[in-house]
Amino acid sequence: MIWVAALLVAMMLVAAVTVLLVRNHIAAVAAASLVSLLLSVLFALLGAPDVAMTEAAVGAGLSSVILALALRRLGLGRVKDA
Incomplete structure (x- = not known):
């Protein structure tokens, strides 16, 4: 159990440094969403399913959508033609 939690924390740190x-701004939003998703898995493993569901819904879901829409509105989320 401790190894799984340590692995999740290590993956969260890698994703946070990636942010x-x-x-690329969209990749940064995806990495931030991954941090929240891994945190929700960690909460589920620690026995807090209500906190895990809230973190997954708000942290990984809603925040990612809001950040992506903000990038689109600012014109930073467009893919440039090669």
Whole structure:
């Protein structure tokens, strides 16, 4: 159990550093969503299913949609033609 939690935390740290280092804004939103999703899995493993469902719905779901829509409105979420 501890190894699974440690693996989830390590994956969350990698995703959080990815948010800081990636130059593509949509990829940063996806990595931030991954952090929230992994955190919800960790909450579920620790025995807090209500907190896990809330984190998955708000953190991974709603926040990602709001950030992506904000990027679209600012014109930063468009894919440039090659």
